Amino acid sequence: MHSAANLTFGVYKHLLKVPENWAALGWGIDQEHFLAALEECRNFRNGLMHFSPDPVTEEQLRPAQGLLELLRSLDPQI
Template sequence: MNSAANPTFEAYGHLLKTPENWAALGWAIDQQHFLTALEDCRRFRNGLMHFSPDPVTDDQLLPAQGLLELLRSVDPQI
Protein backbone atom coordinates (compact mmCIF):
# COMPACT_ATOMS: atom_id res chain seq x y z
CA MET A 1 0.00 0.00 0.00
CA ASN A 2 1.26 3.46 -0.85
CA SER A 3 1.14 6.21 1.73
CA ALA A 4 2.79 9.53 2.51
CA ALA A 5 5.19 7.59 4.74
CA ASN A 6 6.21 5.28 1.88
CA PRO A 7 6.17 7.21 -1.42
CA THR A 8 6.80 5.60 -4.79
CA PHE A 9 9.26 6.79 -7.43
CA GLU A 10 6.31 8.23 -9.30
CA ALA A 11 5.11 10.12 -6.21
CA TYR A 12 8.58 11.61 -5.74
CA GLY A 13 8.48 12.80 -9.34
CA HIS A 14 5.11 14.47 -8.88
CA LEU A 15 6.20 16.14 -5.64
CA LEU A 16 9.47 17.40 -7.06
CA LYS A 17 7.90 18.88 -10.21
CA THR A 18 6.44 21.62 -8.03
CA PRO A 19 8.88 24.56 -7.98
CA GLU A 20 8.32 25.22 -4.27
CA ASN A 21 9.04 21.62 -3.30
CA TRP A 22 12.15 21.53 -5.48
CA ALA A 23 13.40 24.83 -4.06
CA ALA A 24 12.90 23.54 -0.51
CA LEU A 25 15.55 20.89 -1.14
CA GLY A 26 18.18 23.53 -1.89
CA TRP A 27 19.98 21.18 -4.27
CA ALA A 28 22.46 22.70 -6.70
CA ILE A 29 21.46 20.41 -9.58
CA ASP A 30 19.13 20.97 -12.50
CA GLN A 31 15.55 20.06 -11.63
CA GLN A 32 14.66 18.68 -15.07
CA HIS A 33 17.85 16.62 -15.24
CA PHE A 34 17.03 15.09 -11.85
CA LEU A 35 13.39 14.41 -12.79
CA THR A 36 14.50 12.70 -16.00
CA ALA A 37 16.99 10.55 -14.08
CA LEU A 38 14.28 9.70 -11.54
CA GLU A 39 11.85 8.70 -14.31
CA ASP A 40 14.50 6.58 -16.04
CA CYS A 41 15.21 4.83 -12.76
CA ARG A 42 11.48 4.33 -12.12
CA ARG A 43 11.07 2.63 -15.51
CA PHE A 44 14.14 0.47 -14.87
CA ARG A 45 12.83 -0.54 -11.43
CA ASN A 46 9.37 -1.36 -12.74
CA GLY A 47 10.75 -3.42 -15.59
CA LEU A 48 13.06 -5.28 -13.26
CA MET A 49 10.48 -5.97 -10.58
CA HIS A 50 7.50 -6.76 -12.77
CA PHE A 51 8.69 -8.08 -16.10
CA SER A 52 12.27 -9.34 -16.09
CA PRO A 53 13.21 -12.89 -15.12
CA ASP A 54 16.68 -12.44 -16.66
CA PRO A 55 19.81 -11.24 -14.84
CA VAL A 56 20.46 -7.50 -15.05
CA THR A 57 23.24 -6.36 -17.37
CA ASP A 58 25.63 -3.51 -16.65
CA ASP A 59 23.94 -1.41 -19.35
CA GLN A 60 20.54 -1.96 -17.76
CA LEU A 61 21.91 -0.65 -14.44
CA LEU A 62 22.84 2.73 -15.95
CA PRO A 63 19.58 4.51 -14.94
CA ALA A 64 19.99 3.48 -11.30
CA GLN A 65 23.68 4.39 -11.31
CA GLY A 66 22.92 7.78 -12.85
CA LEU A 67 20.34 8.61 -10.20
CA LEU A 68 22.69 7.44 -7.47
CA GLU A 69 25.46 9.71 -8.79
CA LEU A 70 23.08 12.69 -8.77
CA LEU A 71 21.99 11.93 -5.22
CA ARG A 72 25.61 11.56 -4.11
CA SER A 73 26.40 14.95 -5.65
CA VAL A 74 24.02 16.54 -3.14
CA ASP A 75 24.80 14.17 -0.25
CA PRO A 76 28.07 12.23 -0.47
CA GLN A 77 26.98 9.93 2.38
CA ILE A 78 24.33 8.27 0.20
Protein backbone atom coordinates in the same frame (compact mmCIF):
# COMPACT_ATOMS: atom_id res chain seq x y z
CA MET B 1 0.91 8.32 3.09
CA HIS B 2 1.98 7.73 6.63
CA SER B 3 5.69 8.26 6.06
CA ALA B 4 8.27 9.03 3.40
CA ALA B 5 9.12 5.31 3.36
CA ASN B 6 5.82 4.71 1.56
CA LEU B 7 6.54 7.08 -1.33
CA THR B 8 6.98 5.65 -4.82
CA PHE B 9 9.17 6.96 -7.64
CA GLY B 10 6.03 8.33 -9.28
CA VAL B 11 5.09 10.24 -6.13
CA TYR B 12 8.63 11.60 -5.80
CA LYS B 13 8.41 12.91 -9.35
CA HIS B 14 4.99 14.43 -8.74
CA LEU B 15 6.16 16.17 -5.56
CA LEU B 16 9.44 17.40 -7.02
CA LYS B 17 7.73 18.91 -10.09
CA VAL B 18 6.21 21.55 -7.81
CA PRO B 19 8.53 24.59 -7.96
CA GLU B 20 8.16 25.36 -4.25
CA ASN B 21 9.06 21.79 -3.25
CA TRP B 22 12.07 21.76 -5.57
CA ALA B 23 13.29 25.13 -4.28
CA ALA B 24 12.94 23.94 -0.67
CA LEU B 25 15.58 21.27 -1.32
CA GLY B 26 18.18 23.88 -2.15
CA TRP B 27 19.95 21.56 -4.57
CA GLY B 28 22.21 23.26 -7.07
CA ILE B 29 21.20 21.05 -9.99
CA ASP B 30 18.75 21.40 -12.84
CA GLN B 31 15.26 20.24 -11.89
CA GLU B 32 14.49 18.79 -15.34
CA HIS B 33 17.77 16.85 -15.37
CA PHE B 34 16.98 15.35 -11.98
CA LEU B 35 13.39 14.49 -12.92
CA ALA B 36 14.61 12.81 -16.13
CA ALA B 37 17.10 10.71 -14.12
CA LEU B 38 14.35 9.84 -11.66
CA GLU B 39 12.03 8.78 -14.50
CA GLU B 40 14.73 6.57 -16.04
CA CYS B 41 15.28 4.91 -12.68
CA ARG B 42 11.52 4.48 -12.19
CA ASN B 43 11.27 2.74 -15.56
CA PHE B 44 14.21 0.47 -14.67
CA ARG B 45 12.64 -0.42 -11.33
CA ASN B 46 9.26 -1.15 -12.91
CA GLY B 47 10.87 -3.38 -15.53
CA LEU B 48 12.82 -5.20 -12.85
CA MET B 49 9.69 -5.89 -10.83
CA HIS B 50 8.18 -7.91 -13.68
CA PHE B 51 10.45 -10.70 -12.42
CA SER B 52 12.16 -11.46 -15.69
CA PRO B 53 14.34 -14.56 -15.36
CA ASP B 54 17.09 -12.84 -17.35
CA PRO B 55 19.94 -11.32 -15.33
CA VAL B 56 20.20 -7.53 -15.24
CA THR B 57 22.85 -6.20 -17.61
CA GLU B 58 25.27 -3.35 -16.98
CA GLU B 59 23.36 -1.33 -19.57
CA GLN B 60 20.10 -1.85 -17.69
CA LEU B 61 21.73 -0.80 -14.40
CA ARG B 62 22.94 2.54 -15.76
CA PRO B 63 19.79 4.55 -14.88
CA ALA B 64 19.89 3.41 -11.24
CA GLN B 65 23.64 3.97 -11.02
CA GLY B 66 23.27 7.40 -12.61
CA LEU B 67 20.61 8.50 -10.14
CA LEU B 68 22.65 7.14 -7.23
CA GLU B 69 25.74 9.06 -8.38
CA LEU B 70 23.67 12.22 -8.76
CA LEU B 71 22.22 11.84 -5.27
CA ARG B 72 25.66 11.12 -3.79
CA SER B 73 26.98 14.31 -5.40
CA LEU B 74 24.32 16.16 -3.41
CA ASP B 75 24.81 14.20 -0.18
CA PRO B 76 27.88 11.95 0.16
CA GLN B 77 26.20 10.01 3.00
CA ILE B 78 23.74 8.41 0.56
